[in-house]
Amino acid sequence: MPTATFFRLPAEKQKRIFRAAVKEFGHSHYSEASINQIIKNAGIPRGSFYQYFEGKEDIFIYVLEEISREKLEVFAQAIEGAKEKGFFASVGAVMPAIIAWVEQRAEYNMIGLRMVEEDSKIARDWFEQMRGSAGAIRMMIENDQKNGWIRGDVTPELVTELASSLAFPLVRLYYQSEDKSEVVKKLVLYFDMLYRGLRNDAAPEGLS
Amino acid sequence: MPTATFFRLPAEKQKRIFRAAVKEFGHSHYSEASINQIIKNAGIPRGSFYQYFEGKEDIFIYVLEEISREKLEVFAQAIEGAKEKGFFASVGAVMPAIIAWVEQRAEYNMIGLRMVEEDSKIARDWFEQMRGSAGAIRMMIENDQKNGWIRGDVTPELVTELASSLAFPLVRLYYQSEDKSEVVKKLVLYFDMLYRGLRNDAAPEGLS
DNA sequence: CCCGGATATGACACTCTTGTCATATTTGTT
DNA sequence: AACAAATATGACAAGAGTGTCATATCCGGG
Numbered sequence: 001m002p003t004a005t006f007f008r009l010p011a012e013k014q015k016r017i018f019r020a021a022v023k024e025f026g027h028s029h030y031s032e033a034s035i036n037q038i039i040k041n042a043g044i045p046r047g048s049f050y051q052y053f054e055g056k057e058d059i060f061i062y063v064l065e066e067i068s069r070e071k072l073e074v075f076a077q078a079i080e081g082a083k084e085k086g087f088f089a090s091v092g093a094v095m096p097a098i099i100a101w102v103e104q105r106a107e108y109n110m111i112g113l114r115m116v117e118e119d120s121k122i123a124r125d126w127f128e129q130m131r132g133s134a135g136a137i138r139m140m141i142e143n144d145q146k147n148g149w150i151r152g153d154v155t156p157e158l159v160t161e162l163a164s165s166l167a168f169p170l171v172r173l174y175y176q177s178e179d180k181s182e183v184v185k186k187l188v189l190y191f192d193m194l195y196r197g198l199r200n201d202a203a204p205e206g207l208s
Numbered sequence: 209m210p211t212a213t214f215f216r217l218p219a220e221k222q223k224r225i226f227r228a229a230v231k232e233f234g235h236s237h238y239s240e241a242s243i244n245q246i247i248k249n250a251g252i253p254r255g256s257f258y259q260y261f262e263g264k265e266d267i268f269i270y271v272l273e274e275i276s277r278e279k280l281e282v283f284a285q286a287i288e289g290a291k292e293k294g295f296f297a298s299v300g301a302v303m304p305a306i307i308a309w310v311e312q313r314a315e316y317n318m319i320g321l322r323m324v325e326e327d328s329k330i331a332r333d334w335f336e337q338m339r340g341s342a343g344a345i346r347m348m349i350e351n352d353q354k355n356g357w358i359r360g361d362v363t364p365e366l367v368t369e370l371a372s373s374l375a376f377p378l379v380r381l382y383y384q385s386e387d388k389s390e391v392v393k394k395l396v397l398y399f400d401m402l403y404r405g406l407r408n409d410a411a412p413e414g415l416s
Numbered sequence: 417c418c419c420g421g422a423t424a425t426g427a428c429a430c431t432c433t434t435g436t437c438a439t440a441t442t443t444g445t446t
Numbered sequence: 447a448a449c450a451a452a453t454a455t456g457a458c459a460a461g462a463g464t465g466t467c468a469t470a471t472c473c474g475g476g
Binding site: 029031032116117118119153154158161162165166169172186189190192193194195196197198201 | 237239240324325326327361362366369370373374377380394397398400401402403404405406409
Binding site: 036046047055 | 465
């Protein structure tokens with residue numbers, strides 16, 4: 001946790017340091033990110049940094065938590081509006097908000113991307129914690145299964161794993177692409193494919 | 209390219225250096241991998257390394273090429289046996305060989321995993337080159353589409369992208385898991401889901 | 417105006433890595 | 447044996463990063 005001193009700093013300075021850290025962690029993997037770079041970007045002397053944070057992990061976690069907070073804020077309403085419609089309908093409904101987030105918070109998302117990529121202990125711990133808080137999604141899927149919308153032989157975990165396995169490369173592609181609309185088109189296809197793959201075929205007559 | 213001197217070295221020494229490099233590149237991302245570590249593992253002095261390779265990129269490419277060669281060797285027959293049956297049947301047929309490769313060549317695959325993860329220029333270039341040589345798969349999929357097995361509104365590239373988006377996390381999971389059979393079960397589910405998502409629903413009557 | 421706690425600062429000592437190079441040592445040939 | 451070409455070797459300079467600490471500065475309360 002950042003020191004009390006850090007939190008007593010003028011908001012402007014805190015933000016400046018936060019932004020410098022976001023930039024660095026979005027630019028390099030955790031293990032390669034350099035405190036040197038952060039303090040250079042933030043324009044604070046080396047000694048000050050250690051007055052505010054214990055070290056790299058400390059500021060990294062701080063950045064993750066700040067971003068989480070902001071994300072939750074932004075998505076709160078979007079999620080609220082889409083709850084009882086089942087997984088696919090809900091994701092579809094929230095999709096515009098997600099795309100806007102990807103578009104507007106590129107630097108934040110780069111950090112997430114790098115974390116998935118690097119697969120370090122610190123990243124795994126973080127995602128583990130996230131998974132726990134994704135109970136809402138889990139319930140939605142279980143509900144869909146009860147209703148017979150989603151095939152019963154997959155677990156909710158599997159569905160979310162599948163979705164994120166597909167989502168992360170898409171986000172990466174999005175940032176690399178010139179033509180963003182191409183990527184959105186691809187997203188629609190992925191989504192459709194996932195839907196067909198997961199919907200409950202067993203309904204009326206037998207097959208496969 | 210490694211120097212002529214390197215190729216004149218006794219085979220045993222070449223192999224020793226190769227293995228040391230595989231170990232290091234499997235252990236750390238390209239950008240973090242250290243020549244120091246490689247020479248320590250291989251038991252050769254610093255000066256010698258630079259007598260054999262221009263630098264890190266040189267030995268990295270060499271390692272990739274060696275692995276490619278070996279991979280091609282191993283899969284040559286497996287692929288041969290499975291060609292004209294269409295994409296899904298073929299992949300299904302080759303699957304045991306793939307699983308065996310994943311199981312036996314963990315270190316090789318770690319390098320591939322790290323390359324996808326890191327998404328460096330050198331990795332992108334390499335995969336680009338690979339994509340070009342994956343013409344056989346492309347043709348198989350196009351053929352399936354002509355035959356009406358695979359829906360026509362996806363491109364072959366999309367299919368391979370989807371497949372690898374799903375495959376890489378699975379491989380990673382495989383190496384992390386205690387219970388390998390669980391992961392294989394998951395693989396089957398993924399595969400089934402991909403099949404359902406990509407098959408041509410427009411076909412007249414049911415198929416398996 | 418002055419003092420003490422809170423802050424700020426950058427020099428320092430260390431560690432790790434890289435690429436080079438002058439100096440051995442080995443090998444093959446005459 | 448003698449000599450040149452090929453190899454081998456490790457000390458070295460340079461670069462980048464890290465965490466600490468003695469010292470300087472600031473600021474609110476008496």
